Amino acid sequence: MLIDSGSPGAPATIGISLTINGEVRELQVAPWTTLLDLLREDLDLTGTKKGCDHGQCGACTVLVNGTRINSCLALAVMKDGAEIVTVEGLAKHAGQDGAMHPLQAAFVERDAFQCGYCTPGQLCSAAGMIAEGHATSREEIREAMSGNICRCGAYTNIVDAIEDVMHAGAAR
Amino acid sequence: MNRFDYVRPTTVEEAVKAIGSAANARFIAGGTNLVDLMKYNVERPERLVDITRLPLEGIEEHEGGLRIGALVTNSTLAYDERIQNRYPLLSSAILAGASGQLRNAATTGGNLNQRTRCYYFYDEATPCNKREPGSGCQAIGGVNRIHAIFGTSENCIATHPSDMCVALAALEAQVRVTGPGGERRIPFAEFHRLPGDTPQYDTTLKADEIVLSVDLPDEGFAGHHTYLKLRDRLSYAFALVSVAALVRLDGNTIGEARFALGGVAHKPWRNAEAEAFLTGKPATRESFEGAAEIVMREAKPQSENGFKIELARRAIIRGLTQAASGTPQSQSDKRIA
Numbered sequence: 001m002l003i004d005s006g007s008p009g010a011p012a013t014i015g016i017s018l019t020i021n022g023e024v025r026e027l028q029v030a031p032w033t034t035l036l037d038l039l040r041e042d043l044d045l046t047g048t049k050k051g052c053d054h055g056q057c058g059a060c061t062v063l064v065n066g067t068r069i070n071s072c073l074a075l076a077v078m079k080d081g082a083e084i085v086t087v088e089g090l091a092k093h094a095g096q097d098g099a100m101h102p103l104q105a106a107f108v109e110r111d112a113f114q115c116g117y118c119t120p121g122q123l124c125s126a127a128g129m130i131a132e133g134h135a136t137s138r139e140e141i142r143e144a145m146s147g148n149i150c151r152c153g154a155y156t157n158i159v160d161a162i163e164d165v166m167h168a169g170a171a172r
Numbered sequence: 173m174n175r176f177d178y179v180r181p182t183t184v185e186e187a188v189k190a191i192g193s194a195a196n197a198r199f200i201a202g203g204t205n206l207v208d209l210m211k212y213n214v215e216r217p218e219r220l221v222d223i224t225r226l227p228l229e230g231i232e233e234h235e236g237g238l239r240i241g242a243l244v245t246n247s248t249l250a251y252d253e254r255i256q257n258r259y260p261l262l263s264s265a266i267l268a269g270a271s272g273q274l275r276n277a278a279t280t281g282g283n284l285n286q287r288t289r290c291y292y293f294y295d296e297a298t299p300c301n302k303r304e305p306g307s308g309c310q311a312i313g314g315v316n317r318i319h320a321i322f323g324t325s326e327n328c329i330a331t332h333p334s335d336m337c338v339a340l341a342a343l344e345a346q347v348r349v350t351g352p353g354g355e356r357r358i359p360f361a362e363f364h365r366l367p368g369d370t371p372q373y374d375t376t377l378k379a380d381e382i383v384l385s386v387d388l389p390d391e392g393f394a395g396h397h398t399y400l401k402l403r404d405r406l407s408y409a410f411a412l413v414s415v416a417a418l419v420r421l422d423g424n425t426i427g428e429a430r431f432a433l434g435g436v437a438h439k440p441w442r443n444a445e446a447e448a449f450l451t452g453k454p455a456t457r458e459s460f461e462g463a464a465e466i467v468m469r470e471a472k473p474q475s476e477n478g479f480k481i482e483l484a485r486r487a488i489i490r491g492l493t494q495a496a497s498g499t500p501q502s503q504s505d506k507r508i509a
Contacts, residue, residue: 073204
């Protein structure tokens with residue numbers, strides 16, 4: 001329904017169920033639809049960005065069952081039953097009623113972006129990384145965030161913002 | 173991306189049946205390499221068999237070692253306490269590769285079966301014997317700075333890109349697979365192959381077989397190991413040269429040494445003569461230089477990757493030094509230990 005495969009004899013779309021930013025959605029997807037394209041093109045959740053579309057830039061990072069992944073390399077049909085959190089649902093997911101997620105507030109405070117294109121991916125990646133709990137030092141944060149490219153070069157301030165939130169212990 | 177049909181079996185038996193029932197079917201789990209290859213039209217499967225619902229997710233004690241299910245993600249494996257304590261080389265090698273997001277999705281079986289990152293393999297506008305057998309190799313004499321210096325053929329000079337597999341080669345893991353012909357265990361050294369006349373085959377896994385687990389032996393060399401990875405940027409880049417080194421010391425004498433190189437061949441590269449040379453020798457720079465010299469004798473540079481010969485020689489010496497002295501390379505502190 002949402003995607004015309006344009007291919008004679010192509011298989012019918014497949015019904016899946018996803019919980020996206022807390023809302024259960026019953027969806028029909030063609031098997032070749034990536035999670036990124038489903039979010040952006042079909043569900044109008046355009047906060048998640050398409051940068052390289054090859055898993056190299058991290059702009060498409062979302063949380064799937066609490067884990068950060070590149071949504072451009074995930075087929076939506078394979079995530080049937082999963083809970084997805086995008087940048088639009090990050091604050092709500094952290095229980096922030098109407099307010100920004102602590103990472104969003106810290107990014108503003110620390111001026112952790114210029115153009116902002118990579119920011120949704122940086123935020124979701126940072127939230128996932130903090131939940132993973134393996135990075136503590138500045139060096140470890142830099143290493144753990146290396147899957148998110150910022151062509152404006154705001155890295156120093158991004159790490160500052162993440163450190164603020166980590167030290168405040170407020171991130172989820 | 174081409175159009176394909178999609179099946180999602182829940183048992184290994186169903187999965188094996190599903191892969192055999194279409195001419196050009198592929199298993200998919202993490203998808204981090206396959207989906208990318210499909211976007212480039214390098215892979216055009218008629219059918220995808222989603223194996224993420226198969227019961228292959230555990231890490232279990234097995235014959236004194238550990239049995240790692242094919243669906244265990246790179247992140248789960250790298251941070252597993254048993255792996256960190258008993259096989260720290262494996263944990264380190266995994267964390268040297270890819271990014272946090274990719275490691276969260278990528279699986280153990282998928283890592284073994286990932287394809288080369290040769291530019292020509294990825295570019296369907298160019299000939300490539302691995303992508304299209306018989307079409308030729310433009311990497312030979314072309315842009316080949318990242319390519320192999322060992323075990324190449326006139327048909328292919330691609331490298332295997334994995335870090336994890338370099339560690340598994342040194343650890344001498346086994347790959348447990350199954351298919352219509354039944355279950356078998358493949359020694360790690362025999363899982364990946366050299367290109368020869370058939371570079372389209374990366375491994376000895378048959379088209380209708382599936383990886384069930386990677387089995388680690390009991391000996392993990394936890395005291396003396398390192399994974400040293402040299403690359404163009406300090407994180408999130410493939411190895412130009414990497415070394416997985418393991419040493420067992422009796423005092424200052426080498427009881428056993430193993431080392432595998434990544435980024436230099438179509439498979440993790442070991443040299444039995446060089447390893448045997450080290451047995452009984454003192455753990456000194458001179459010994460390590462001797463071993464490196466034996467390995468590098470077989471190196472054959474391409475037009476743009478001659479630098480790898482000196483880089484690999486020095487990496488072997490440094491890697492063995494790190495392993496012997498018990499100072500493994502950190503994967504977050506980028507200063508070379």
